[in-house]
Amino acid sequence: MAAQEPEDTARRRAPRVDAIRNREAIVEAASAVLAEQGTAVDVREIARRSGVGMGTLYRHFPKKEDLVHTVLRKDFSEWAESARQAAVDAEDPWAALTAFYEQALTGYARHRAIMENFSLTWTVPDLEGLQQLRRVIERLCAGAAGLLRPGVTVDDLLLLLVSLGHAVQITDDCRPQMWNRLLRISLDGLRAEHHEPLPADTAPGTRPPGPDREVRPSGPSHPAAGS
Amino acid sequence: MAAQEPEDTARRRAPRVDAIRNREAIVEAASAVLAEQGTAVDVREIARRSGVGMGTLYRHFPKKEDLVHTVLRKDFSEWAESARQAAVDAEDPWAALTAFYEQALTGYARHRAIMENFSLTWTVPDLEGLQQLRRVIERLCAGAAGLLRPGVTVDDLLLLLVSLGHAVQITDDCRPQMWNRLLRISLDGLRAEHHEPLPADTAPGTRPPGPDREVRPSGPSHPAAGS
Amino acid sequence: MAAQEPEDTARRRAPRVDAIRNREAIVEAASAVLAEQGTAVDVREIARRSGVGMGTLYRHFPKKEDLVHTVLRKDFSEWAESARQAAVDAEDPWAALTAFYEQALTGYARHRAIMENFSLTWTVPDLEGLQQLRRVIERLCAGAAGLLRPGVTVDDLLLLLVSLGHAVQITDDCRPQMWNRLLRISLDGLRAEHHEPLPADTAPGTRPPGPDREVRPSGPSHPAAGS
Amino acid sequence: MAAQEPEDTARRRAPRVDAIRNREAIVEAASAVLAEQGTAVDVREIARRSGVGMGTLYRHFPKKEDLVHTVLRKDFSEWAESARQAAVDAEDPWAALTAFYEQALTGYARHRAIMENFSLTWTVPDLEGLQQLRRVIERLCAGAAGLLRPGVTVDDLLLLLVSLGHAVQITDDCRPQMWNRLLRISLDGLRAEHHEPLPADTAPGTRPPGPDREVRPSGPSHPAAGS
DNA sequence: CATGAATGAGGTTTCATTCAT
DNA sequence: TATGAATGAAACCTCATTCAT
Numbered sequence: 001m002a003a004q005e006p007e008d009t010a011r012r013r014a015p016r017v018d019a020i021r022n023r024e025a026i027v028e029a030a031s032a033v034l035a036e037q038g039t040a041v042d043v044r045e046i047a048r049r050s051g052v053g054m055g056t057l058y059r060h061f062p063k064k065e066d067l068v069h070t071v072l073r074k075d076f077s078e079w080a081e082s083a084r085q086a087a088v089d090a091e092d093p094w095a096a097l098t099a100f101y102e103q104a105l106t107g108y109a110r111h112r113a114i115m116e117n118f119s120l121t122w123t124v125p126d127l128e129g130l131q132q133l134r135r136v137i138e139r140l141c142a143g144a145a146g147l148l149r150p151g152v153t154v155d156d157l158l159l160l161l162v163s164l165g166h167a168v169q170i171t172d173d174c175r176p177q178m179w180n181r182l183l184r185i186s187l188d189g190l191r192a193e194h195h196e197p198l199p200a201d202t203a204p205g206t207r208p209p210g211p212d213r214e215v216r217p218s219g220p221s222h223p224a225a226g227s
Numbered sequence: 228m229a230a231q232e233p234e235d236t237a238r239r240r241a242p243r244v245d246a247i248r249n250r251e252a253i254v255e256a257a258s259a260v261l262a263e264q265g266t267a268v269d270v271r272e273i274a275r276r277s278g279v280g281m282g283t284l285y286r287h288f289p290k291k292e293d294l295v296h297t298v299l300r301k302d303f304s305e306w307a308e309s310a311r312q313a314a315v316d317a318e319d320p321w322a323a324l325t326a327f328y329e330q331a332l333t334g335y336a337r338h339r340a341i342m343e344n345f346s347l348t349w350t351v352p353d354l355e356g357l358q359q360l361r362r363v364i365e366r367l368c369a370g371a372a373g374l375l376r377p378g379v380t381v382d383d384l385l386l387l388l389v390s391l392g393h394a395v396q397i398t399d400d401c402r403p404q405m406w407n408r409l410l411r412i413s414l415d416g417l418r419a420e421h422h423e424p425l426p427a428d429t430a431p432g433t434r435p436p437g438p439d440r441e442v443r444p445s446g447p448s449h450p451a452a453g454s
Numbered sequence: 455m456a457a458q459e460p461e462d463t464a465r466r467r468a469p470r471v472d473a474i475r476n477r478e479a480i481v482e483a484a485s486a487v488l489a490e491q492g493t494a495v496d497v498r499e500i501a502r503r504s505g506v507g508m509g510t511l512y513r514h515f516p517k518k519e520d521l522v523h524t525v526l527r528k529d530f531s532e533w534a535e536s537a538r539q540a541a542v543d544a545e546d547p548w549a550a551l552t553a554f555y556e557q558a559l560t561g562y563a564r565h566r567a568i569m570e571n572f573s574l575t576w577t578v579p580d581l582e583g584l585q586q587l588r589r590v591i592e593r594l595c596a597g598a599a600g601l602l603r604p605g606v607t608v609d610d611l612l613l614l615l616v617s618l619g620h621a622v623q624i625t626d627d628c629r630p631q632m633w634n635r636l637l638r639i640s641l642d643g644l645r646a647e648h649h650e651p652l653p654a655d656t657a658p659g660t661r662p663p664g665p666d667r668e669v670r671p672s673g674p675s676h677p678a679a680g681s
Numbered sequence: 682m683a684a685q686e687p688e689d690t691a692r693r694r695a696p697r698v699d700a701i702r703n704r705e706a707i708v709e710a711a712s713a714v715l716a717e718q719g720t721a722v723d724v725r726e727i728a729r730r731s732g733v734g735m736g737t738l739y740r741h742f743p744k745k746e747d748l749v750h751t752v753l754r755k756d757f758s759e760w761a762e763s764a765r766q767a768a769v770d771a772e773d774p775w776a777a778l779t780a781f782y783e784q785a786l787t788g789y790a791r792h793r794a795i796m797e798n799f800s801l802t803w804t805v806p807d808l809e810g811l812q813q814l815r816r817v818i819e820r821l822c823a824g825a826a827g828l829l830r831p832g833v834t835v836d837d838l839l840l841l842l843v844s845l846g847h848a849v850q851i852t853d854d855c856r857p858q859m860w861n862r863l864l865r866i867s868l869d870g871l872r873a874e875h876h877e878p879l880p881a882d883t884a885p886g887t888r889p890p891g892p893d894r895e896v897r898p899s900g901p902s903h904p905a906a907g908s
Numbered sequence: 909c910a911t912g913a914a915t916g917a918g919g920t921t922t923c924a925t926t927c928a929t
Numbered sequence: 930t931a932t933g934a935a936t937g938a939a940a941c942c943t944c945a946t947t948c949a950t
Contacts, residue, residue, distance in 0.1 A: 018928075019934055043920065053936045058921065060934095119397045149412070156408050159394055163409060166393040167386055170346045181383050181425045182390060182413075185376070188423075189416025196415075198408045246909075269944065280911035282948080291945065473930080497924065498933095507932035509927080518924065573851045603866070610862050613848055617863060620847040621840055624800045635837055635879045636844060639830070640863075642877075643870025650869075652862045699949070700913055723940065734915045739942065741913095 023060050025050040030071045034113035039068050072117050076129030079108040084136040093144040097190075100140055101183055104161060109168035109179075118162055134158060149190055151198045160186055250287050253277040257298045261340035266295050299344050303356025306335040311363040320370040324417075327367055328410055331388060336395035336406075345389055361385060376417055378425040387413055477514050480504040484525045488567035493522055526571050530583025533562040538590040547597040551644075554594055555637055558615060563622035563633075572616050588612060603644055605652040614640055704741050707731040711752045715794035720749050753798050757810025760789040765817040774824040778871075781821055782864055785842060790849035790860075799843055815839060830871055832879045841867055 029049035033041050043064050047057045061067035086103030090096035108114055121127060137157045141148065164186065167179045256276035260268050270291050274284045288294035313330030317323035335341055348354060364384045368375065391413065394406045483503035487495050497518050501511045515521035540557030544550035562568055575581060591611045595602065618640065621633045710730035714722050724745050728738045742748035767784030771777035789795055802808055818838045822829065845867065848860045 016929095016934085022934075042918080044918095054921085055923080055937065056935050062921085064920065119393070122397065123401050152412075155402075155405070156412070159398060159405065160409060160412070162397060163390045163394040166346070167390040170349060170389060171386060174350050175382075177426065178382070178386065181379075182387055184423070184425050185379070185383070185387070185416035185421075186409075186413055187416070188376075188421045189412035189414070193420075194412075194415045196411070198411050199404065249910085270946085271944080274912085280913095281946085282912065283910050285946070286909075289946090476931085496922085501933085507934095508925085509933065510931050512925070513930080516925090573847070576851065577855050603869075606862075606866075609856075609859070610866070613852060613859065613863055614866070616851060617844045617848040620800070621844040624803065624843065625840060628804050629836075631880065632836070632840065636841055636867075638877070638879055639833075639837070639841070639870035639875075640867055641870070642875045643866035643868070647874075648866075648869045650865070652865050653858065703913075724942090725940085735942080736916065736944080737914050743942085745941070 019060075022050070022052050022056055026052060026057055026060055026067070027071055027074065030067050031075055031111075034068065034071055035075075035111040038112040038116050043067075068113065072113060073127070073129060075108065075111060075114055076117070076127065077132060079104065079111075079114065080129050080132035080136060082107050084132070087136065087140055093140070094147050097140050097144050098187060100136065101161065101164070101187070102180075105164055105168050105179060105183065109165040110172050112169065115162075115165050115169055118165065122158060122162055133161075137161075147192055149192050149194045149198075152190055156198075157190075246287075249277070249279050249283055253279060253284055253287060253294070254298055254301065257294055258302055261295065261298055262302075262338040265339040265343050270294075295340065295344075299341060300354065300356055302335065302338060302341055303344075303354065304359060306331065306338070306341065307356050307359035307363060309334050310360070314363065314367055320367070321374050324367050324371050324375075325414060327363065328388065328391070328414070329407075332391055332395050332406060332410065336392040337399055339396065342389075342392050342396055345392065349385060349389055360388075364388075374419050376419050376421045376425070379417060383425075384417075473514075476504070476506050476510055480506060480511055480514060480521065481525055481528065484521055485529055488522065488525055489529075489565040492566040492570055497521075522567065522571075526567060527582055529562065529565060529568055530571075530581060531586060533558065533565075533568065534583050534586035534590060536561050537587070541590060541594055547594070548601050551594050551598050551602075552641060554590065555615065555618070555641070556634075559618055559622050559633060559637065563619040564626055566623065569616075569619050569623055572619065576612060576616055587615075591615075601646050603646050603648045603652075606644060610652075611644075614644075703731070703733050703737055707733060707738055707741055707748070708752055708755065711748055712756055712792075715749065715752055716756075716792040719793040719797050724748075749794065753794060754808070754810060756789065756792060756795055757798070757808065758813060760785065760792075760795065761810050761813040761817060763788050764814070768817065768821055774821070775828050778821050778825050778829075779868060781817065782842065782845070782868070783861075786845055786849050786860060786864065790846040791853050793850065796843075796846050796850055799846065803839060803843055814842075818842075828873050830873050830875045830879070833871055837879075838871075 026046065029051075030046045033046050033049060037045075043057065044054065046067070047054050050057065057067070061070065083100050083104035087096040087100040090099040117127075118130075121130065124130075134154060137154050141152070141154055141157065164179060164183055167182055171178045253273065256278075257273045260273050260276060264272075270284065271281065273294070274281050277284065284294070288297065310327050310331040314323040314327040317326040345357075349357065351357075361381060364381050368379070368381055368384065391406060391410055394409055398405045480500065483505075484500045487500050487503060491499075497511065498508065500521070501508050504511065511521070515524065537554050537558040541550040541554040544553040572584075576584065578584075588608060591608050595606070595608055595611065618633060618637055621636055625632045707727065710732075711727045714727050714730060718726075724738065725735065727748070728735050731738065738748070742751065764781050764785035768777040768781040771780040798808075799811075802811065805811075815835060818835050822833075822835055822838065845860060845864055848863055852859045
């Protein structure tokens, strides 16, 4: 209504160039900071590293959570995609599985916020990236059907990824590639020559009803002691 | 001033009864709270559950860190000991190894602060409990020498423990015992019938000097981008 | 430089068409928004509803206050005028007074910003609209001279308007027309059959010098207590 | 459990003396500040005037709202009580009504936060103080039954109080006692010699359903124009 | 010596105003 | 000239730590 451009209506106003640059700077800085320090970072640190003011940051991402989610969605997707690609490029089904884990663990497992989120939400299939990841693993499972130990599920492979991802997080700074040894061990343990059944996963969905947490046979009781 | 004066001791001991009881109450409450909520917990929560005031708590432990360390040392030791005992009670070397992991993961892996700390400090052999744990694993390794895949180190087994411990943390609430499947897989992967050498752990001590973190082949580089 | 040069004017006018349209759009949107939400509203809300950018808004009105004042002057004047007209159309002096209040309270008393401002500035006869209003009331007073209780002043009638305006603001949403009952009561109280003199308005101009606020006989003193 | 006092268990720990002093200081300062500036004040201003730190303030009142409510409840109750007492002390029913309004308006009507809240919540009979006030007015109504104009309701008298309270707020600084003239007018308008019925309060409960706000006969439409 | 109230730096979020495009 | 992105000073609230009682 106000301020009409004579014949340029089709062309969108240009000045978003810097806005886009800023948004990207924010996301990039946030990605770096979140990777380094996890989601507990001070928003100011992100603003400082992006070179923008707090207001700019909050213009693009009204809540800290919004920024974190945006970054995680992006990084998580890229992560899943890079791992998928590594699997696709492999020569045989088992090599695909191996390459998948290697790429996944090499590429992003040091991203603290991703691992944080992965750990917190791996059972909640709401995240796009997580779904992607699960689909990749499903395909790998299908492809390596005869080679995989019977009874191994997609959830097992996903949990293995989280678990090894954590190992990467805590070793990669001081012992790069040490996690690779665990990976070999686990992959070997996944092969078909192991015939014993895996222990039943008693609660496929959620916690089973019944007396709460009587899992621990001999450990001390205080972690469960209410007060 | 004097280290131990018999007649002084009598006068001093009376008030210390309370002090000792308080200290124990604090440590016990802190253990429960730290197990449930991790080290990010509010100190007040600990004081509340101990039934002591903040001042008392801070008299015994001048910094939150001091309390946390005290608790962790104790719980970590108990943890190591319970796992050790489970191993000792086993019938054969491999059963000992299995029992060790089962007990360790069943008993304390839900202790959030322990796992936090374990993850942070597992390379720093300053903690008493960690040393204990390492000694237990050393003995298990020695005992199961012929059964263990060649090349497996104590550090591997320790890292496997951290890694599976994390899996316990994130699965035990919604999928109890799911981690047990990962444990079987890993233990099978540890058996001697796997003959391939494990990949070299290139950095036995700390990060090697040189170009920082060029580990990642294709992942984006921002996590390493300092600023 | 030159005040009015015919041929310059032609060149200048072209761009100003937009400017004028924008200015009007801003004022109109601001009027609506200020009426709804009062002066505490976010400037962005006004820009959004005007369909102009922040820059344009601030070009026309360098400070939020400028825009608010402009809107209030205009709306206040229209308000005064509509009330005046209602009074003029009435058949007799008392009906004029009644019609004046009815129109004033019906027409604009829900305009939050107007009432806010009316309350804040009713003693400061700087505003044009307020002067208008006062003139209307003066005329009504003069017309209804014999019918009005002796001693009633223009200020009384003005304050009555503010006071009832507030009643409208707080009742009109949940109890429409309830304020009308208060209006009847007040108008009846204004009639000449009441012979007692009104209490003296001790300070016709501003606060009298002297001990600060010793008005309150028995109420607690903290509202006046500085600290 | 911890730290038992030998035989003083019945006596409560003393050191709350300063806490109580602080709490009172906070409430008192808050009362003053809220009276002066309304509920939009900066919490820091209250902390500063109380002479306590932010933490202390937030220890006693975890949310700003808690503090505001506490102060308002107290001041509102005191207000209602002082007005009630003034009415009780009066010689006859009409004098009681008069004294009630005079005291109410003299004592607290300058308390901005009270009036803010009164205006916002006068239809919501949740507040204790409001209930008190309503009860006082009910009794006054009953007592002055024959003297009050027929058809006058408790809600009318309550709204009159809000309305005149607003008049006090905006006049008392520059024209003390001017509101008293409005009070006389209104009280005279409330007397029984006025026989015309008051206009019906069409919506006793809430807004009637139907086309929204077609109340305004000739006023401009923008205040209602949503967007 | 125990208590728990007090402290204040630091975290997230909002909004009037300015400025590059 | 119009745009709307950028700015940064508050505002609210939390929590490790200290200190008066």
